[in-house]
Amino acid sequence: MSRIGKKPVVIPSGVTVTQNGQHLLIKGPKGVLENTIHQNIGIEIKDNELTVNRPDDTKENKALHGLSRALIQNMVNGVTSAYQKTLDIVGVGYRAELKGKNLLLNIGYSHPIYFMPPDGITLQTPVQTQIIVSGIDKQLVGMVASKIRSIRKPEPYKGKGIKYSDEQIKRKAGKTAGK
Numbered sequence: 001m002s003r004i005g006k007k008p009v010v011i012p013s014g015v016t017v018t019q020n021g022q023h024l025l026i027k028g029p030k031g032v033l034e035n036t037i038h039q040n041i042g043i044e045i046k047d048n049e050l051t052v053n054r055p056d057d058t059k060e061n062k063a064l065h066g067l068s069r070a071l072i073q074n075m076v077n078g079v080t081s082a083y084q085k086t087l088d089i090v091g092v093g094y095r096a097e098l099k100g101k102n103l104l105l106n107i108g109y110s111h112p113i114y115f116m117p118p119d120g121i122t123l124q125t126p127v128q129t130q131i132i133v134s135g136i137d138k139q140l141v142g143m144v145a146s147k148i149r150s151i152r153k154p155e156p157y158k159g160k161g162i163k164y165s166d167e168q169i170k171r172k173a174g175k176t177a178g179k
Helices: 059-080 138-151
Strands: 016-020 023-027 032-036 042-046 049-053 083-090 095-099 102-106 113-115 121-124 130-135 161-164
Touching (some): 059 138, 121 138, 138 161
Antiparallel strands (some): 016 023, 023 032, 042 049, 083 130, 102 113
16 A cells, blocks of 8 residues: 555644545635545545545556645645745846846846746745745746756756755856867
């Protein structure tokens, strides 16, 4: 049995979970999230605990069991406390600033780049070389952070570009002089 899948999801106070067949609607103090769970996976809600069950031990159902439980746990965590990812900008003259809700990036290209975040995502720039992406949907926060990073990935020689704050860039040695 899946170790992750067999753990119950504890529903904290202030969070309501509504089940309509395989569709889950989770409301909390930070917002509302909804998701449709795969038809092979069963969901039971009792006494502020949500349990995820699978019908048999086929490979697909084993994989879906742990995945479904993790997705539900991420939704419950998201509506109680928002997720965030921090990006650092490295490079001389590289900077970011907010223009309303949109992000203006000057990162070494001949033109400035405007990034418009999707609904449910808030961007912050406490300093010009840092971007904080936050929201209640863990998948969406990760996707937006990845999209911003892909605009100028860090290069291995000087480390210039946009990187996650906890990311380690493997550095390469430059050219050596000839004979």
